[in-house]
Amino acid sequence: MLFEVSDLSVEYSSLGEISRxxxxxxxxxASGEVVGIVGESGxxxxxxxxxLLGLTRRNARITAGSVRLEGTDLVGGGLSEKQLRQFRGRRxxxxxxxxxxxxxxxxxxxxxxxxxxxTHTGAKRADARAAAIxxxxxxxxxxxxxxxxxxxxxxxxxxxxxxVIAMATVxxxxxxIADEATSRLDVTIQAQILDDLQRAVQEVxxxxxxxxxxxxxxxxxxxxxxxxxxxxxIETAATSLLFAAPGHPASVSLLESQLDLSELQFRxxxxxxxxxxxxxxxxxxxxxxFMDEGSGCRTVHPELSDIGGGHEVRCHRTTVVVGRAAELAx
Amino acid sequence: xxxxxxxxxxxxxxxxxRHLSKQFAIRNSRKLVHACDDVSLELYSGQTLGLIGESGxxxxxxxxxxxxxxxPTSGSVLLDSADxxxxxxxxxxxxxxxxxxxFQEPAESFNPVLTVGSQIxxxxxxxxxxxxxxxxxxxxxxxxxxxxxxxxxGLLPGALPAGVLQKCSIARALASEPRLxxxxxxxxxxxxxxxxxxLGLLTxxxxxxxxxxxxxxxxxxxxxxxxxxxxxxxxxQIVELGPKADVYTSPRHPYTRxxxxxxxxxxxxxxxxxxxxxxxxxxxxxxxxxxxxGCYLASRCKYVTGKCSAERQExxxxxxxxxxxxxxxxxxxxxxxTGGE
Numbered sequence: 001m002l003f004e005v006s007d008l009s010v011e012y013s014s015l016g017e018i019s020r021x022x023x024x025x026x027x028x029x030a031s032g033e034v035v036g037i038v039g040e041s042g043x044x045x046x047x048x049x050x051x052l053l054g055l056t057r058r059n060a061r062i063t064a065g066s067v068r069l070e071g072t073d074l075v076g077g078g079l080s081e082k083q084l085r086q087f088r089g090r091r092x093x094x095x096x097x098x099x100x101x102x103x104x105x106x107x108x109x110x111x112x113x114x115x116x117x118x119t120h121t122g123a124k125r126a127d128a129r130a131a132a133i134x135x136x137x138x139x140x141x142x143x144x145x146x147x148x149x150x151x152x153x154x155x156x157x158x159x160x161x162x163x164v165i166a167m168a169t170v171x172x173x174x175x176x177i178a179d180e181a182t183s184r185l186d187v188t189i190q191a192q193i194l195d196d197l198q199r200a201v202q203e204v205x206x207x208x209x210x211x212x213x214x215x216x217x218x219x220x221x222x223x224x225x226x227x228x229x230x231x232x233x234i235e236t237a238a239t240s241l242l243f244a245a246p247g248h249p250a251s252v253s254l255l256e257s258q259l260d261l262s263e264l265q266f267r268x269x270x271x272x273x274x275x276x277x278x279x280x281x282x283x284x285x286x287x288x289x290f291m292d293e294g295s296g297c298r299t300v301h302p303e304l305s306d307i308g309g310g311h312e313v314r315c316h317r318t319t320v321v322v323g324r325a326a327e328l329a330x
Numbered sequence: 331x332x333x334x335x336x337x338x339x340x341x342x343x344x345x346x347x348r349h350l351s352k353q354f355a356i357r358n359s360r361k362l363v364h365a366c367d368d369v370s371l372e373l374y375s376g377q378t379l380g381l382i383g384e385s386g387x388x389x390x391x392x393x394x395x396x397x398x399x400x401x402p403t404s405g406s407v408l409l410d411s412a413d414x415x416x417x418x419x420x421x422x423x424x425x426x427x428x429x430x431x432x433f434q435e436p437a438e439s440f441n442p443v444l445t446v447g448s449q450i451x452x453x454x455x456x457x458x459x460x461x462x463x464x465x466x467x468x469x470x471x472x473x474x475x476x477x478x479x480x481x482x483x484g485l486l487p488g489a490l491p492a493g494v495l496q497k498c499s500i501a502r503a504l505a506s507e508p509r510l511x512x513x514x515x516x517x518x519x520x521x522x523x524x525x526x527x528x529l530g531l532l533t534x535x536x537x538x539x540x541x542x543x544x545x546x547x548x549x550x551x552x553x554x555x556x557x558x559x560x561x562x563x564x565x566x567q568i569v570e571l572g573p574k575a576d577v578y579t580s581p582r583h584p585y586t587r588x589x590x591x592x593x594x595x596x597x598x599x600x601x602x603x604x605x606x607x608x609x610x611x612x613x614x615x616x617x618x619x620x621x622x623x624g625c626y627l628a629s630r631c632k633y634v635t636g637k638c639s640a641e642r643q644e645x646x647x648x649x650x651x652x653x654x655x656x657x658x659x660x661x662x663x664x665x666x667x668t669g670g671e
Contacts, residue, residue: 041521156614157385186384186548188592188611213521216594220601240598257526258596261555264526271491 002207003029003175008065008075010044010051010231012275019275021047021060023231029175034198034208036222036239038215040254042272044231045211049179051075052209053088069174090120093168093206095197097180099160102167103152109163110136110148117170135166138203140196158189165197172204179211194221215258219243227251230273230283233304237311244329245322247313249288252325259328265289266325282316290317290324342411344510344542345373345396345429350405352391356619364618365391367566369405370645375509376536378543380557380574382550382589386615388566389546393512396544397429398422409510427457430503434515436495440487446495447473447483450502457506472501476531493524497531504535514546529556550593554578562586565618565626568645572652582648582659584631585611625656633662 010022022044029035039045051062054074066073073079074087088094096102104112113132117123123131129148136144139162152160161181168176178197182190198221201208210222218225218239225242227235227250235248246252253268268287279285281298291297295316304312307322315321350369353362366388373379381389395402398414406415414425433439440449447469454465470480476497487495496516503511513532517525533556535541547553553560554574561571562585570583581587588610594600611630622628624639631638637657645653648660656662 158614187550188384188588189614191592191594194594214594215596219596219598220594243596243598255596258551264530267526271494 001028002031002070003209004066004068005052006066006068008048008051008067009063010047010056010060011063012047012057012060014059017276020278021231021275022051023278024065025228025231025233026065027226027233027236029207029209031174032202032205032207034201034210034221034223036218036225037209037211037228038213038218038225038254039228040250040272041213043228045213045228046179047231048228049094049177049211052177053092053094054079054084055088086120089116089173090171091174093171093173093176095161095164095168095176095178095181097183099157099164100152102164103160105152108149108151109155110144110150113163113167113170116167120171131170132166135170135200136163138169138200139163139165140192140199141166157185158193161185161193162196165193165200169200169204169206173206175207175209176201177209177211180213181210182217183212183214190217191220213254215243215255227254230278231275232283232314234284234314235312236304237309241309241311245311246325246329247307247311247318247322248315249290249317249321250284252321252328255325255328266328290315290321292317341374343372343374343408344410345371345544346408346411347371347392347396348406348408350392350395350407351403352388352395352400353403361619364566364621366395366563369563369566369568371561371568371571373510373542373544375542376540377559378536378545378557379559379561380545380547380553381561381563382547382553383563384548384589384615386565386618387563388618389548389563390514391566392563393431393514393544393546396510397426397431397512399431423456427506428508429510429512430506430508431512431514432496432499432503432516435519436492436499437487437519439499440495442487444486445484446487446490446498449487450483450498450505453502453505468505469501472504473498475504475535476501491524493520493527496520496524496528500528500531500535504539507539508541510542510544512544512546515548516545517552518547518549525552532556550589562589565615565621567626567655568653569627569655570653571645572648576652582652582654582662583656584633584662585627633658 005025005027008022008025012019012021025048037045050056052067054067056062062075067075069087069091110132113135114128117131118128133144133148136147141147141162182193185193210217222239224238226233229250235251246255252266256264256266266289270287273283281300282302285291285297297316302314302316304314306312307318348370351367352365354365355362369392371379381392383389394400396407406413409425409428417425450469450472451465454460454468460468469483473480473483478494478497482490517528545557557574560574560577561568564585570577570586581590591610613630616622616629624641625643628634628639643655645655648654
């Protein structure tokens with residue numbers, strides 16, 4: 001497997017309290033694959049996005065697990081910061097939600113992209129410039145020689161996001177991680193940017209990890225997806241399989257909330273579980289319309305189990321859920 | 331221009347906007363930003379009008395002009411048939427009991443260092459004659475009405491999740507017992523589930539109090555599920571306005587069609603249909619400073635003809651309740667049924 005995450009956990013500590021944001025996440029990304037990670041906000045997606053690069057916010061730390069790119073562990077492998085920099089930006093690209101905050105406002109965008117390339121590859125100035133222009137062209141920017149000279153503020157939101165994609169792909173990385181890369185853009189631009197991103201990663205031969213809460217993005221671009229809740233993977237399957245028969249109450253609730261329905265019947269109640277006080281049993285027990293004491297929802301934490309065709313679900317009540325939610329997938 | 335009252339009665343609209351335009355001056359320049367241009371609409375009690383469009387289309391400017399938070403350059407705003415375009419500051423203070431706004435970011439519409447309860451109470455201090463003890467009780471009632479636990483009153487805004495805090499800002503807007511709420515992207519900062527929660531609350535409040543909502547959003551599926559009428563804005567102009575069902579199932583304006591076609595539906599089967607068709611619109615929105623001479627969409631529209639680029643487009647009445655700003659609206663090919671079920 002090209003990119004493999006095993007049992008990854010991340011904790012935040014604040015005022016002496018520990019909050020478990022990512023809990024034993026395992027996932028894999030094959031070469032050339034587009035994998036989606038989806039979940040409501042607060043489900044640990046963005047913490048996971050950083051951890052995939054071996055990074056955490058200041059008050060967090062990775063407490064367990066591994067993140068392996070072609071076998072090399074970025075987390076527990078004892079790599080130095082210098083060695084890690086050979087991975088971040090070069091072999092793993094990152095695209096974040098807010099394009100403008102990823103760009104230096106005082107430097108022309110072409111130069112920023114060329115610098116990334118030169119830093120990682122040691123290329124000469126002219127070669128780096130050529131690589132940057134090629135990267136800009138690849139993401140659908142017309143007249144890249146002229147845009148090379150633009151400052152970030154001269155670009156529209158869509159163009160700025162394209163420039164960030166060019167920066168993330170210029171080194172032809174193995175994996176590109178896109179964390180809510182289009183969620184702040186207008187609808188007419190969103191699909192264009194995602195099309196450009198998809199084309200760019202295909203062209204440079206990267207795999208793509210799309211992290212989002214928008215199931216429309218997943219449905220249209222991801223080959224396979226992982227659904228997260230309370231920092232753990234609660235369901236995973238090929239995209240067409242999961243949309244046809246969602247098997248976890250949290251997936252069903254998420255899907256229902258994004259369909260144009262007049263009434264919601266599967267909605268999870270209340271707030272996401274507090275990562276400081278994860279209960280015994282299922283972490284969704286207080287919010288779940290399918291909760292059933294007799295099935296062990298209050299006492300036994302469910303494991304991910306295969307319900308067929310590589311479709312894995314972490315729920316004691318999956319059979320009931322699949323049956324009742326079938327109408328959503330019509 | 332919108333259809334009549336819900337029950338077809340003789341009631342006057344709560345809000346009427348007539349030929350509203352707003353231009354902003356640019357510092358050190360003689361040029362103007364044309365933020366909204368000849369916008370007319372009507373809104374009746376108990377109705378929701380969705381104002382949709384991309385960023386920079388002028389939706390928010392319309393909302394702010396309606397409340398007189400900014401003054402329109404021309405045109406007029408009528409609240410309960412009374413022209414408030416020229417009302418003084420003092421009169422506006424009284425009028426604002428009738429019309430309130432809920433902003434996009436709940437965290438930014440509260441003062442971070444004052445408790446939520448004290449900020450709702452402040453609205454009561456301004457808009458009601460209640461004594462302090464009565465205000466406290468009313469704060470508790472308002473929070474209860476929006477389904478927020480009473481303990482929230484004593485907390486700072488930062489201690490509450492965004493969805494709960496947005497409900498508190500709705501409670502604050504309700505403090506003056508308004509008839510019109512301008513909802514400016516009230517859920518776009520929220521997670522899908524919190525969003526569903528807030529929308530459910532708004533629906534309930536409208537039913538109970540007959541509120542009129544001007545619902546500003548860039549989210550098409552949201553407007554579809556939530557509004558009665560839809561006005562689509564592009565570069566400051568309304569390009570199509572009509573009952574939701576008509577606009578969504580048989581969009582007439584090329585821009586409306588493009589917007590609907592662009593929505594990524596949570597359905598993997600859409601992939602096949604999407605990859606077959608080219609982009610509905612070319613390029614990005616032109617600058618509102620140097621507006622095109624003819625139709626504002628001409629540079630991006632695939633149905634463009636010479637006449638489109640030469641002549642300014644006016645709104646054309648298509649049927650009793652729908653208007654479209656496109657002279658070709660009648661003879662365009664049948665719209666693809668995207669963004670649909």
